[in-house]
């Protein structure tokens with residue numbers, strides 16, 4: 001049982017906002033809280049992937065902790081964006097099989113998942129100067145906690161990113177290069193800093209994973225002045241710029257090895273074979289580094305990421 005579980009009073013500050021997605025009528029939980037002083041607009045999302053529960057739990061607790069408006073600015077929290085995925089206990093949106101996290105800024109008249117992202121962006125993210133997106137290992141995934149930050153030419157976004165690193169937002173940071181047309185580049189053009197935090201694995205709900213998320217969120221809040229500046233780690237984070245992926249080459253079986261916080265080049269990651277047992281192959285780590293996430297369950301599909309290792 002979680003130590004800090006809570007419930008709201010009958011009059012919850014979280015509203016169930018109607019949204020029509022792909023012809024389905026959804027109700028999506030949203031807390032839109034005005035702070036006591038003027039300041040930045042910040043969006044926190046959980047459940048972009050519908051089966052990543054420590055991010056969802058952390059988002060609900062952020063609402064609970066900030067519901068009295070004791071901060072400067074406007075705080076919008078959507079604890080479960082992908083309500084269809086949450087309902088089906090899977091990462092993607094089951095209506096069309098697409099992943100909301102891979103779509104930006106969505107389309108009003110697009111696929112159901114494009115409509116869902118468009119609903120989020122047009123109503124909330126477009127007003128924000130910071131978007132914190134809380135993830136975790138999905139039901140099938142092991143994961144070491146880390147935060148994705150993004151390189152950018154936008155001065156304000158870069159200054160915010162540097163502050164978060166300095167305050168120790170996470171002990172492991174993956175710094176993605178700015179790529180033209182990417183989600184984070186489009187957000188930076190809008191003046192919005194995007195942060196994707198990962199904490200928790202296998203769809204589990206563990207107190208430490210939830211608290212780690214909340215600490216990272218508060219560091220980011222401090223970096224934009226929603227609350228006073230926070231510092232959680234005196235050690236600077238390990239910053240990685242390169243990630244190497246192992247992907248499945250065909251539909252078959254994957255037998256994962258046990259993976260820890262670090263890995264050495266040549267360590268066994270697992271083995272795969274076809275469904276008839278043929279083409280068995282042992283898969284080794286191509287680099288020494290930090291495993292970010294890896295698949296622990298047995299189904300392998302062509303193109304599945306079986307292991308992602310940050311190495312440089």
Ligand SMILES: [Zn+2]
Pocket residue numbers: 049052135136
């Ligand atoms: Zn995720």
